[in-house]
């Protein structure tokens with residue numbers, strides 16, 4: 248179902264005299280539809296909550312001995328005594344028999360595949376039993392079903408004991424953010440609460456690295472890319488041949504810049520060698536004719552200062568992904584010849600404002616807002632800040648300064664919407680951006696990232712290759728007033 252982008256707030260007490268004639272009629276006409284639409288979304292959430300309650304109730308039924316007894320078939324056919332039934336495989340246990348039977352009952356009633364029905368029952372029971380706060384918020388229409396699904400994705404595999412604290416911490420965010428935005432916040436919060444460190448889990452994950460080739464229909468196959476089946480097969484075969492040719496004698500763990508403990512021979516499994524070959528070709532390989540030569544992927548990581556100094560195990564944040572283990576974050580920081588420090592205090596030297604001296608923000612100011620915003624700050628928009636433009640919230644030609652409290656990232660589409668429509672924005676010094684819609688509603692985007700880390704932008708190479716850092720063009724001060732639509736060059 249559709250999700251609301253933000254929680255509607257009361258319209259601000261702004262003077263309306265400056266608004267063009269006809270605006271109030273426009274606003275009223277739009278609000279006459281948006282208000283019942285909001286109510287409709289609330290009701291749909293409540294209906295989802297009721298469905299979850301019913302399915303969870305069915306799940307509970309399937310755990311009651313008297314119900315299980317009623318679900319068993321003819322004793323002769325249960326499989327325990329009957330060689331014919333045994334021929335179809337061992338008989339299911341009570342719990343599995345109940346789950347499958349009741350799921351099929353739901354599948355028939357709702358015209359679903361039984362696997363879909365079983366998953367629905369599982370999710371419903373999980374919601375009602377493990378996330379009661381989310382169930383209640385859904386019933387009251389404060390969050391959508393999409394938020395529930397995102398929360399369940401995030402907590403997959405998380406220990407049950409962290410769920411109550413996680414739920415309490417992130418539910419208020421679910422009421423404010425889109426499901427996608429909420430998922431990122433919830434994943435970050437889970438890292439804070441998880442009893443097993445991300446480093447330990449990442450180490451286990453890395454040991455399981457592998458390349459998987461999956462045949463698909465219509466002459467296609469998956470090799471983590473949708474390719475022609477023959478090419479996928481050939482690629483997989485080549486990786487296997489390369490992996491076989493890799494001599495593990497020289498795949499020792501290289502010591503990191505004078506650190507102790509390097510030089511140890513680490514034997515890699517065939518799966519690991521194939522995955523490493525895949526990574527090296529992807530990051531450093533060239534296409535026919537030398538295409539791709541010199542083109543390197545860039546990632547953007549924020550590392551807490553204490554983690555960088557090795558005094559904390561707080562995860563780094565990989566833009567577009569989420570938390571990453573401290574060791575990888577430190578390695579990325581260590582292989583970058585330099586990195587931008589994103590500073591929280593004026594005395595640390597970060598320029599937070601150049602006032603009216605320059606229209607274009609200097610590099611460190613751009614980086615500050617980029618880390619703060621992470622994404623376009625348009626309503627419900629998730630385009631990366633790095634692919635967005637910088638907007639002066641109070642326009643330069645109306646006296647707006649070039650200062651972090653007046654700069655915000657907007658993608659091209661959101662930027663145009665702001666300038667060309669009757670949407671308008673207000674910004675707080677901390678970067679929260681409030682949009683006022685033509686329908687008279689206001690929607691606030693809080694800054695995506697509390698700033699306090701050290702930001703690293705680095706090109707990614709296989710671990711033992713030298714790494715270079717993206718070069719930024721030198722700043723050219725531009726005191727000239729801008730054209731009507733203010734924008735900054737992409738950076």
Ligand SMILES: [Zn+2]
Pocket residue numbers: 623624625628629630657658659660661662
């Ligand atoms: Zn946008």
